[in-house]
Amino acid sequence: MSLDATVSAAKHSFRENILFTHRGLSGPAILQISNYWKKSEPISINLTAGKDVTALIQQNRGRSQKTANFLAELLPQRFIEQFVDDGLSNKPLNGLSDRDIERLATNLSDWRVKFSVTEGWDRAEVTLGGVSTKELSSQTMESKKVPGLYFIGEVIDVTGWLGGYNFQWAWASGHAAGSSI
Ligand SMILES: Cc1cc2nc3c(=O)[nH]c(=O)nc-3n(C[C@H](O)[C@H](O)[C@H](O)COP(=O)(O)OP(=O)(O)OC[C@H]3O[C@@H](n4cnc5c(N)ncnc54)[C@H](O)[C@@H]3O)c2cc1C
Structure with a gap:
């Protein structure tokens, strides 16, 4: 699965695709940011590049639509199922608290990923x-x-x-x- 995302580390950002593979994260955005990645530091991934999730949810807050279904209009459903915890994704939009919305928006726009290993020398470009x-x-x-x-x-x-x-x-x-x- 690939997603359009903005990845950032050490004051550098790239907006390209990230790719979820069976071994971890890859794709052009991940390769680009690897030039600036420091092993001890996380990279930040904005999965909602170009979209203000908080504003979108606020605009639709009166609806009884399940949050997971609403988010599936922005991101692939299979991804939402894995990424958003059931407690939030099963709630209807009109049941979300301000804190829920903030949590969702932060998780989706500033997902901190700490890599433990890379693919190593053999796979380096x-x-x-x-x-x-x-x-x-x-x-x-x-x-x-x-x-x-x-x-x-x-x-x-x-x-x-x-x-x-x-x-x-x-x-x-x-x-x-x-x-x-
Ligand atoms: C999978 C992959 C994808 C890439 N994609 C891109 C891309 O899309 N765009 C881009 O700009 N760059 C890309 N690169 C990087 C690019 O390939 C390298 O920057 C470039 O090839 C470096 O050229 P070079 O001649 O300095 O070294 P190399 O291409 O590594 O050439 C060195 C040569 O020296 C030979 N050699 C080594 N030791 C000895 C020896 N003792 N005696 C004789 N010969 C020896 C090697 O066999 C090799 O042929 C990619 C790299 C990889 C691995």
């Missing part, structure tokens, strides 16, 4: 870190310390977002080095 750009000529990629030694691409401390930037960097730095040899 890019690396953070590497040979410092300060140690290299930006014209030729040649080491400043060891003449004749060149570094290009992934092995340098340059990491791009999704969107082809890492390929672009590998090709551009390779071209720069190749042209100077």
Whole structure:
């Protein structure tokens, strides 16, 4: 199942799809935010990107519709069944207290997820870190310390977002080095 969401960590946010897999969370938004994720800190996921859930519930508060059915108009039903606790999802909209609404809105707009493990090196797409750009000529990629030694691409401390930037960097730095040899 995938959902349009805004994920945030360390003052960076991405609005893309998140994907629920049988192993955990993945998808473009999760891959993007992994560049900024610190193991000890949670990321925040807004599952109602672009929608004000509090305002939507308030507008419909007079209705006797079950909360789960109302939320299923905003998010997939299967997700709501798993995510919202039965105590709240079974209540009718006109039975929700202000505190219930606040709890629902917070859970859906600021879901804090603390990851314990990643898929690891074998499944990683890019690396953070590497040979410092300060140690290299930006014209030729040649080491400043060891003449004749060149570094290009992934092995340098340059990491791009999704969107082809890492390929672009590998090709551009390779071209720069190749042209100077
Ligand atoms: C699954 C996946 C998906 C990706 N998707 C994207 C994407 O959509 N867009 C994007 O921009 N980037 C993407 N990337 C990142 C991108 O592939 C890398 O940033 C880029 O390939 C780095 O190029 P490179 O030439 O520096 O290194 P590499 O492509 O890793 O090339 C290094 C080469 O050196 C060879 N090698 C290693 N050791 C030795 C040795 N001792 N002797 C001889 N040869 C050796 C390796 O076999 C390899 O062929 C993805 C990466 C993965 C893993």
